[in-house]
Amino acid sequence: MHRLFVGLRPPPAMREALLAAMGGIDRARWQSAEQLHVTLRFIGEVERPLAEEIAIALGNIRFPAFDLAVSGVGSFDTRGRPHSVWAGVKPHETIARLHRKVDQALVRSGLEPERRAYLPHITLARLNSASGPVDRFLDHHADLSTAPFRFNNFLLFESTLASEGARYEAIARYRLDP
Template sequence: MHRLFLGLRPPGAIRARLLSLMGGIPGARWQEDDQLHVTVRFIGAVDRPAAEDAVAAIDALRLPAAEAALCGTGAFDTRGRLNSVWAGLSPREPLERLHRKVDQALARMGLEPERRAYLPHITLARLNAPPEAAAAFLAAHAALASDPFAFDRLILFESRLGHGAARYEPVADWPLG
């Protein structure tokens, strides 16, 4: 089985900026440079034929250009416990449009459509902590902003779980715009 997702890599200067912010949350597992991405669509664990079908579905698409800027920080929680801290992106519309197009193509090939609302973001850290653990970090970086930047490729990643951080290996990619 292959654990797959489609994502976008921000340019090196943006990744460097995000890496410079990391720290100050006790127990956080900060992302490394090669982990910084925007998930466009999580596919999940699929066998090789389904992975090949996903590649064929994306091959058939004309992918729109996508540009965004860093815009604040936030956190996701589950039952009152923070599980990740992220950097936001704005405007959301170009990334949402790309997500919908990819999601529809994958649904046509037989994958379950995405059920969760799509919020484009770049995960900075994973954690299991009460909300107050990240309050100072989120307040300090609430005004995070950048000039707009373009994403140039949609990348199919295989996520390999193991000891320590997940490793994301590019499997295929497609130009945007």
């Protein structure tokens, strides 16, 4: 089985800005530079034949290269308890259009369509019940931003879960139109 997702890898300068903002939440599992990404679509575990079909379908996507910038921070929670903190990206409309194209290609490959609302973001830390409060971090970094960076490709990643966190390996790169 292959655990897959489609995403964007931020360029080095954007990753450096995000790494510099990390800290200040007790017992948070901060992401490494290699883990930072914007998910376009989580796929999950698939057998090799379907993974190959997915790779081909993604290669048929035509979409123009675009700029994204980091813009603010937030958290996701379950029943009022934060489980991750993230940095937002903008503009939302452009990346949401690419998300829809990726989703449509995956549906044509036999996957179920994405049912959750799409909120483009870069996960900075994962939290558990022992993690400290996030309010101070969110207040301190509310205006976190970067200059826009050009994204010329998107990637198919394989995710391997490990005790120290997930490892992501780009297994295919798809060029965006110039």
